[in-house]
Structures are given as C-alpha cells and as structure tokens.
Amino acid sequence: MANFRFLTAGESHGQCLTAIVEGIPAGLKINLDEINKDMARRQQGYGRGGRMKIETDKAEFLSGVRFGETMGDPVTIKVANRDWQNWTDRMSVMGEEYGDKVTAVRPGHADLTGVLKYDRDDARDILERASARETATRVAVGGLCKQLLKACGIEVVSHVVKIGGIGIDESAVDYSQIGQGSSELNCYDPAAEEKMKQRIHEAMVEGDTLGGVFEVIIRGVPLGLGSHIQWDKRLDGKLAWAMMGIQAIKGVEIGAGFKCGELPGSQIHDEMFYDEKHNVYRKTNRAGGLEGGMSNGEDIVVRACMKPIPTLMKPLHSVDIGSGEEVLACKERSDVCAVSAASVVGEAMAAIVIAEALTDKFGNDAMVDLLAAMQAYKARVQG
Ligand SMILES: Cc1cc2nc3c(=O)[nH]c(=O)nc-3n(C[C@H](O)[C@H](O)[C@H](O)COP(=O)(O)O)c2cc1C
Structure with a gap:
C-alpha cells in the first residue's frame, strides 16, 4: 500500500471540487496564503477564457489540519465553483434532466471517446x-506538498519556454527570478513574452488556439530519491507520468531530453570533478538532475509540451452524435492558450511526486522524524 496518495473529485460546473490527500506527516504548519497564491497563479495568463473571471479559487481545508498544523490524518481540501450558481439546473445532482445535450463533439477533446466508452448520449x-478545471484541486494538493518540501529545503518553480512556436532566448532569462517575479505568462524573457502575447492575440482574433512548452525546476532535492532497482521506482518515470497526467500534455523531456538522441555521449553526459569543498561535483546538468532513475543532487529539470486547446471559436469539422450529421464542433467558453496555467499545474504535480518520494524514503508519521532521518542520511552521503 502506497504511503502517500491523493484523489480528486468534482465536475467543472458542479458545486465544488475536492481532494483527499493521505501521507502528509503530522506537525507541518500550513500557510494557506501561500497555497492560495498558487491557486491564483493557475487562473492567470494572457489568453485565458471568461471562466477565470468568474472564479476566485481558494483552497479550504475540511479535515486533517488543526490550529494550522497537520495531524497525520487524511487532509480534505475543497475548492468551490462559483459558476455552480449558473448551472444548478443543468448540473443538478438529483433533479430532472434539463438543458440541451452537447452532441457536436470536439476533435481533440474527450467528448466522443468518452460518450462511447461510458454509454452516454450527452458529452456534458x-x-x-x-x-482541466479539475487541476485547481491538484494545485491545492501540490501547494500543500510544496510546504512539506519547503520545510525540507526543497523548492519547486516553473517557467514558460515556448508558446505557439515562439521560444525564449535562454541567455536572456534571469533564472534567479523564476518563482519570484510576476510575469503574466510565467515567462522570464520579457522580449519573448511580448511576442508570445502578440501571437496569442492573433490566435484569439483568428478563433484559433495555441500550445507550448513549460519547464519545471526542482531545487534542493537530496540525492537518492527514486531507485534504479525496479521500473516503477524510477523517479524520472514518475515525474514523466505525473506531467503526462495533466490534461493536454503530449510530451515530456528530462534534462537535455530529445537532444540526447542527436548529440554524442561526449556532449551529453555531465563529467565529474572533485574538490574538497564540493566533494564529487559536475559543471553541467544535462541529465536534468536524474541518473539511474534517482535524483543525483542537481536541480531536477522537466519540460512538458502542451497541445493547443481543443475548443476553437472557429470550430473544427465534426459529427453530431445524436443525428449523425456532419457539423461544426461545439463551442464551450474556453481558453485560447493556457500554457502558463499548465506550468503552475506542472509545479504542483512535480511537488506531489517529490513529496511522495521524500516521504517514501524518510517516513511520514511526524515532521520531526522525517527531518531527522533526512539530516542523518545527508550527513552520510555527503561525507
Ligand atoms: C490549465 C489547462 C486549461 C485548459 N483549458 C481548456 C479550455 O479552456 N478548453 C478546452 O477545450 N481545453 C482546455 N484544456 C485542455 C483539455 O482539458 C484537454 O485537451 C482535454 O481534457 C482532452 O485531454 P487530452 O488533451 O489530454 O487528450 C486545458 C488544459 C489545461 C492543462
């Protein structure tokens, strides 16, 4: 049985979203403002749809926390859907059927396969x-995990590196600002950010949508989280799964990623050096902080590629599942581009994976024991 797990529940226009998290040690002080800052960051970004103007997401803790501190119990978190007030008939739990059915299924969304698999006649x-409204709960769970990680000296940040084919100039990025600064697109190359916004504006005018790439950086991870001994213990695999588990993510890279297939080993592997101050150290981090499925003590660097949003205001050709006629796909109120929001979700998912790996290695009954176990381990491996 896993020692750390979480589940989410709730529909986009239902009353609320909830999550239950099990495995957070007792004695962790909760800073609700910090969690709600991430909730707000997930809602931001140039190119977001009208829904984000209705919601002001807040995480509300219902169990597992007393006087602002975890007790080791399962933690229940609720995120209210303000928009529910406009949907009480159409999303009624026990009432009569109400409203038009969604039948003009959208290419690229779950609509068609979902109705066939679950035997429904309404894609709603x-x-x-x-x-991806569901990701609000993941950001709340990730925010809780980030606080556990912070207490252990670990920080998870993210930034957008590409939108609609416009990429950052890595040499223009102030990496120390990532996680500190306030950027509308969570992008730290200001010139590229301006061009990205322009590109999003063009897509909006054209009724089109855009995807992109974000990068998550995890700093301060002790070496040896995850393991080489079994496929499902590998930390790189868990991180890739967690990123791919975010709606619309279609590719994940760790470190140099797909470049590893192009360059020779001499230009990929991070050579090792030694001095008394650092012990064994590396001058590069093309492995992205992971070797043999284990954290190696360097920053962990994961990139994820998000496809363009499937709901287009200039809808794509499709089929009505009720009549069988060829039609234009339905238009739900929608984002034009949500890569910056996805980057915040990516941070949350990375924090969840690292919290799981950390508690797996150092225990999750009490914070005090976890910290002591980690300190003793670090002293041993760092010499
Ligand atoms: C943060 C975020 C926001 C999203 N917003 C929308 C949206 O407004 N409209 C939409 O059609 N899809 C949106 N998506 C993408 C869909 O949720 C996703 O494409 C869909 O669930 C199908 O899953 P798949 O793309 O993984 O195949 C969003 C995804 C994320 C991560």
Whole structure:
C-alpha cells in the first residue's frame, strides 16, 4: 500500500471540487496564503477564457489540519465553483434532466471517446470531468506538498519556454527570478513574452488556439530519491507520468531530453570533478538532475509540451452524435492558450511526486522524524 496518495473529485460546473490527500506527516504548519497564491497563479495568463473571471479559487481545508498544523490524518481540501450558481439546473445532482445535450463533439477533446466508452448520449457527462478545471484541486494538493518540501529545503518553480512556436532566448532569462517575479505568462524573457502575447492575440482574433512548452525546476532535492532497482521506482518515470497526467500534455523531456538522441555521449553526459569543498561535483546538468532513475543532487529539470486547446471559436469539422450529421464542433467558453496555467499545474504535480518520494524514503508519521532521518542520511552521503 502506497504511503502517500491523493484523489480528486468534482465536475467543472458542479458545486465544488475536492481532494483527499493521505501521507502528509503530522506537525507541518500550513500557510494557506501561500497555497492560495498558487491557486491564483493557475487562473492567470494572457489568453485565458471568461471562466477565470468568474472564479476566485481558494483552497479550504475540511479535515486533517488543526490550529494550522497537520495531524497525520487524511487532509480534505475543497475548492468551490462559483459558476455552480449558473448551472444548478443543468448540473443538478438529483433533479430532472434539463438543458440541451452537447452532441457536436470536439476533435481533440474527450467528448466522443468518452460518450462511447461510458454509454452516454450527452458529452456534458464527459467534458465536465475531462475539463482541466479539475487541476485547481491538484494545485491545492501540490501547494500543500510544496510546504512539506519547503520545510525540507526543497523548492519547486516553473517557467514558460515556448508558446505557439515562439521560444525564449535562454541567455536572456534571469533564472534567479523564476518563482519570484510576476510575469503574466510565467515567462522570464520579457522580449519573448511580448511576442508570445502578440501571437496569442492573433490566435484569439483568428478563433484559433495555441500550445507550448513549460519547464519545471526542482531545487534542493537530496540525492537518492527514486531507485534504479525496479521500473516503477524510477523517479524520472514518475515525474514523466505525473506531467503526462495533466490534461493536454503530449510530451515530456528530462534534462537535455530529445537532444540526447542527436548529440554524442561526449556532449551529453555531465563529467565529474572533485574538490574538497564540493566533494564529487559536475559543471553541467544535462541529465536534468536524474541518473539511474534517482535524483543525483542537481536541480531536477522537466519540460512538458502542451497541445493547443481543443475548443476553437472557429470550430473544427465534426459529427453530431445524436443525428449523425456532419457539423461544426461545439463551442464551450474556453481558453485560447493556457500554457502558463499548465506550468503552475506542472509545479504542483512535480511537488506531489517529490513529496511522495521524500516521504517514501524518510517516513511520514511526524515532521520531526522525517527531518531527522533526512539530516542523518545527508550527513552520510555527503561525507
Ligand atoms: C490549465 C489547462 C486549461 C485548459 N483549458 C481548456 C479550455 O479552456 N478548453 C478546452 O477545450 N481545453 C482546455 N484544456 C485542455 C483539455 O482539458 C484537454 O485537451 C482535454 O481534457 C482532452 O485531454 P487530452 O488533451 O489530454 O487528450 C486545458 C488544459 C489545461 C492543462
């Protein structure tokens, strides 16, 4: 049985979203403001849809926390859907059927496969849960995990590196600002950010949508989280799974990623050096902080590619599942580009994976024991 797990529940226009998290040690002080800052960051970004103007997401703790501190119990978190007030008939739990069915299924969304698999005749029964509104709960869970990690000296940050084909100039990025600064697109190359916004504006005018790439950086991870001994213990695999588990993510890279298939070993592997201050150290981090499925003590660097949003205001050709006629796909209120929001979700998912790996290695009954175990281990491996 896993010692750390979480589940989310709730529909996009239902009353609320909830999450239950098990495995957070007792004695962790909760800073609700910090968690709600991430909730707000997930809602931001140039190119977001009208829904984000209705919601002001807040995480509300319902169990597992007393006087601002965890007790070791399962933690329940609720995120209210303000928009629910406008959907009480259409999303009624026990009432009569109400409202038009969604039948003009959208290419690239879960609609068609979902209605067939779950034997529904209204794609709303599918899209309500497939919607990335669900990621609000993941950001709340990730925010809780970030606080556990912070207490252990670990920080998780992210930034957007590409939108609609416009990429950052890495030499223009102030990496120390990532996680500190306030950027509308969570991008730290200001010139590239301006061009990205322009590109998003063009897509909006054209009724089109855009995807992109974000990068998550995890600093301060002790070496040896994850393991080489079994495929499902590898930390690189867990991180890739967690990123791919975010709606619309279609590719994940760790460190140099796909470049590893192009360059020779002499230009990929991080050579090792020694001095008394650092012990064994590396001058590069093309492995992205992971070797043999284990953290190696360097920053962990994961990139994820998000496809363009499937709901287009200039809808794509599709089929009505009720009549069988060829139609234009339905238009739900929608984002034009949500890569910056996805980057915040990526941070949350990375924090969840690292919290799981950390508590797996050092225990999760009490914070005091976890910290002591980690300190003793670090003293041993660092010499
Ligand atoms: C933060 C975020 C926001 C999203 N916003 C929308 C949206 O407004 N409209 C939409 O059609 N899809 C949106 N998506 C993408 C869909 O949720 C996703 O494409 C869909 O669930 C199908 O899953 P798949 O793309 O993984 O195949 C969003 C995804 C993320 C991560």
